[in-house]
Amino acid sequence: MALSAESADLLKDFDLVNGSEKKEDVTRARALLCWPSSLPKVTVFAGPQLEVIQTFSAGVDDLPFEQIPEPVKIFSNAGAYARSVSEHAMALILTLCKNVNRKDRANSYPLKGRTLAILGSGGIGTAASKMARNGFGLRTIGISRSFRHPEEFDETLSPDRLDHAFRSADILLCALPLNKFTHGLVNYDYLSKMKKNVVIVNVGRAEAIVENDIHRLLVENPDARFGTDVFWRENSKEVFESKLWELPNFSGTLHRAGAIASPEVMAEAVEVAVRNMRNYLSTGRADNLVNRSDYV
Amino acid sequence: MALSAESADLLKDFDLVNGSEKKEDVTRARALLCWPSSLPKVTVFAGPQLEVIQTFSAGVDDLPFEQIPEPVKIFSNAGAYARSVSEHAMALILTLCKNVNRKDRANSYPLKGRTLAILGSGGIGTAASKMARNGFGLRTIGISRSFRHPEEFDETLSPDRLDHAFRSADILLCALPLNKFTHGLVNYDYLSKMKKNVVIVNVGRAEAIVENDIHRLLVENPDARFGTDVFWRENSKEVFESKLWELPNFSGTLHRAGAIASPEVMAEAVEVAVRNMRNYLSTGRADNLVNRSDYV
Numbered sequence: 001m002a003l004s005a006e007s008a009d010l011l012k013d014f015d016l017v018n019g020s021e022k023k024e025d026v027t028r029a030r031a032l033l034c035w036p037s038s039l040p041k042v043t044v045f046a047g048p049q050l051e052v053i054q055t056f057s058a059g060v061d062d063l064p065f066e067q068i069p070e071p072v073k074i075f076s077n078a079g080a081y082a083r084s085v086s087e088h089a090m091a092l093i094l095t096l097c098k099n100v101n102r103k104d105r106a107n108s109y110p111l112k113g114r115t116l117a118i119l120g121s122g123g124i125g126t127a128a129s130k131m132a133r134n135g136f137g138l139r140t141i142g143i144s145r146s147f148r149h150p151e152e153f154d155e156t157l158s159p160d161r162l163d164h165a166f167r168s169a170d171i172l173l174c175a176l177p178l179n180k181f182t183h184g185l186v187n188y189d190y191l192s193k194m195k196k197n198v199v200i201v202n203v204g205r206a207e208a209i210v211e212n213d214i215h216r217l218l219v220e221n222p223d224a225r226f227g228t229d230v231f232w233r234e235n236s237k238e239v240f241e242s243k244l245w246e247l248p249n250f251s252g253t254l255h256r257a258g259a260i261a262s263p264e265v266m267a268e269a270v271e272v273a274v275r276n277m278r279n280y281l282s283t284g285r286a287d288n289l290v291n292r293s294d295y296v
Numbered sequence: 297m298a299l300s301a302e303s304a305d306l307l308k309d310f311d312l313v314n315g316s317e318k319k320e321d322v323t324r325a326r327a328l329l330c331w332p333s334s335l336p337k338v339t340v341f342a343g344p345q346l347e348v349i350q351t352f353s354a355g356v357d358d359l360p361f362e363q364i365p366e367p368v369k370i371f372s373n374a375g376a377y378a379r380s381v382s383e384h385a386m387a388l389i390l391t392l393c394k395n396v397n398r399k400d401r402a403n404s405y406p407l408k409g410r411t412l413a414i415l416g417s418g419g420i421g422t423a424a425s426k427m428a429r430n431g432f433g434l435r436t437i438g439i440s441r442s443f444r445h446p447e448e449f450d451e452t453l454s455p456d457r458l459d460h461a462f463r464s465a466d467i468l469l470c471a472l473p474l475n476k477f478t479h480g481l482v483n484y485d486y487l488s489k490m491k492k493n494v495v496i497v498n499v500g501r502a503e504a505i506v507e508n509d510i511h512r513l514l515v516e517n518p519d520a521r522f523g524t525d526v527f528w529r530e531n532s533k534e535v536f537e538s539k540l541w542e543l544p545n546f547s548g549t550l551h552r553a554g555a556i557a558s559p560e561v562m563a564e565a566v567e568v569a570v571r572n573m574r575n576y577l578s579t580g581r582a583d584n585l586v587n588r589s590d591y592v
Binding site for chain 1: 379380383384386387388390391393394395396397398399401403404405406407408427428430431432523536547548549550552553556557558559560561
């Protein structure tokens with residue numbers, strides 16, 4: 001991807017080959033700044049001096065880890081879309097709670113004082129917790145292996161308390177990265193223990209939830225509601241057609257929460273990635289080092 | 297309407313005829329506690345000792361003012377639905393900004409830092425301003441004849457600055473009571489001066505906006521978006537069928553923001569009305585005295 005003039009300017013102290021995926025350019029590169037989708041192509045050209053990869057995306061679940069030599073450091077763009085995606089998460093939650101666009105006169109669910117459980121406490125989960133508490137008086141529970149900002153939640157739980165979180169949630173927000181620990185985490189076993197009027201929203205990766213299990217829940221319990229911005233993939237491609245759309249207790253958007261939400265969001269996120277890469281190249285330190293063992 | 301045991305208990309010091317619309321009960325009543333829709337029936341039975349009417353509804357635009365003798369005081373239930381309706385307003389705003397349920401991949405509109413102009417600074421407008429500022433970092437402008445809580449807005453304007461408010465709004469929330477000053481207020485003249493990407497939401501009364509004018513705006517400018525919980529009336533009956541539903545840049549709900557939103561909201565609002573009536577009967581003072589000259 002070609003960088004804007006502003007972003008390219010941030011890298012003016014380096015030998016920048018802007019927008020090139022040509023073999024000779026990639027082979028001599030010390031650093032790659034790219035979308036994961038272009039990585040399968042470029043990694044095969046990578047030379048021995050490749051030291052670091054910085055993604056524009058927050059998620060790195062579709063990186064070709066096996067093609068990237070072990071010593072290469074990978075930095076994600078986690079957090080760069082936090083504001084946009086958490087606004088989007090609140091939009092899905094509110095649409096479902098208030099039945100927007102439904103003409104069947106189902107009840108609305110008040111928000112204030114209700115419990116919002118958030119799976120994942122990264123940038124998105126933390127920003128959503130702040131919006132939910134400060135804007136609507138929701139009580140929030142964060143569930144995560146670690147918390148950078150535990151003070152932004154009313155309660156924090158480690159993943160071994162997942163069962164408790166599922167039982168106490170009026171609203172469940174899934175803002176998880178997809179890795180070997182989270183794949184298929186939200187299954188019928190958990191879903192069937194939730195409250196009758198539960199509202200479930202996913203803005204992380206679809207595969208954290210088992211598609212057939214959430215569909216089964218919505219059919220069995222019309223009072224439960226589900227909204228998602230992310231859809232399950234076939235051959236690495238997200239498939240937006242889904243039998244979920246036929247259900248009245250479902251709302252969706254076509255993966256619009258993050259980068260492609262608006263030109264403004266995209267430009268900001270790209271700049272965050274560029275700054276992080278510059279920090280690494282200048283100081284050897286940067287945010288969001290990816291732990292390969294979470295994925296491989 | 298029959299009161300719940302809890303609400304009836306609040307009036308235990310008075311001679312309460314609960315749930316009766318019978319002629320003999322109405323004729324001897326000093327006070328009526330009712331929905332406006334039942335008033336045309338009961339006012340014809342009203343006796344000379346009728347002193348006060350308290351509505352369960354927040355809006356009193358459909359009261360039969362000409363049938364209610366001048367000395368009778370009327371108290372509305374303004375503010376009783378503020379939390380529920382303002383949550384609903386935010387739901388419509390977010391649904392539209394984030395294109396929930398739209399499959400056409402139109403851009404999302406970020407919220408943070410944008411300007412939300414709110415017509416009406418009663419309970420709903422004020423609560424919505426707090427949610428918008430505290431939850432999403434929106435900048436708010438309130439437009440009203442008077443403000444009980446001006447500190448809850450970033451900027452306050454009197455109605456003679458309406459033009460300025462319309463021009464500067466990224467989002468316009470209409471939370472106006474319907475009276476002779478607000479009927480048809482939002483017309484094409486104002487709408488055509490708004491920003492290209494404007495998002496307009498109405499949770500007050502439909503007739504504050506001219507239906508054909510908002511329809512024209514949405515057809516002429518696909519980037520403008522409109523959502524409403526309230527629909528235009530024919531023969532005093534709200535008609536939910538509307539050509540607006542055919543437009544991709546429209547979202548709606550069937551007057552579900554307030555009383556019929558949920559049993560919980562209804563029960564709370566009825567109790568607020570009962571307490572206000574008790575205050576009047578005990579002390580001669582109560583909130584929300586209706587100014588007849590706004591309506592007649």
